[in-house]
Amino acid sequence: MPAAKKRRKRAAKGRSRRSAPAASEKKLARALEKIIEEHLGVSGALIPVLHKAQRLYGYLPEGVIRRVSSGLRVPLSEVWGVVTFYSFFSTTPLGRYQVRVCKGTACFVKGAQRLVDEIVRRTGVEVGGVTDDGKFSLEVCRCLGCCSIAPVVSFNGRIYQKVAPKTLGAILDGCT
Numbered sequence: 001m002p003a004a005k006k007r008r009k010r011a012a013k014g015r016s017r018r019s020a021p022a023a024s025e026k027k028l029a030r031a032l033e034k035i036i037e038e039h040l041g042v043s044g045a046l047i048p049v050l051h052k053a054q055r056l057y058g059y060l061p062e063g064v065i066r067r068v069s070s071g072l073r074v075p076l077s078e079v080w081g082v083v084t085f086y087s088f089f090s091t092t093p094l095g096r097y098q099v100r101v102c103k104g105t106a107c108f109v110k111g112a113q114r115l116v117d118e119i120v121r122r123t124g125v126e127v128g129g130v131t132d133d134g135k136f137s138l139e140v141c142r143c144l145g146c147c148s149i150a151p152v153v154s155f156n157g158r159i160y161q162k163v164a165p166k167t168l169g170a171i172l173d174g175c176t
């Protein structure tokens, strides 16, 4: 193959690689618009729209929050209020496995902090952060509503009850 043709081919490859994230951004933006359109004028639509947006993006970036606000014509302060009130919304990127350790009173007295420490030790994730490989994110929250089986840890919404530091290894190993 002539050198010039090879160079053109390499350049085209580079362009398509660079434009891939922009293309997927556009796709996400279109999907978000569709969600907003479907809920426009529907009362109580804010939380379902935020849920769908979070599922789409993996979290709720500021730009998405602003778009939901303007798209649904809900004041930005109200949208922020909802996002920050409910622990299931996140404004930071989440891991493939979203780990939540309950540190409500019942869980706290039954050793929730030791569970946090063990997860940090085993995965290297920080509270409020994501592992470098994007596998785990870790958050602490207040009362998951199942105090009688404290301490509890949630993995992608699945609740594990009466968790002890030594049983966390098996749970984490099951996250493939």
Ligand code: FES
Residues within 6 Å of the ligand: 102, 103, 104, 105, 106, 107, 108, 142, 143, 144, 145, 146, 147, 148, 150, 151, 152
């Ligand atoms: S305090 Fe943890 S579930 Fe209620």
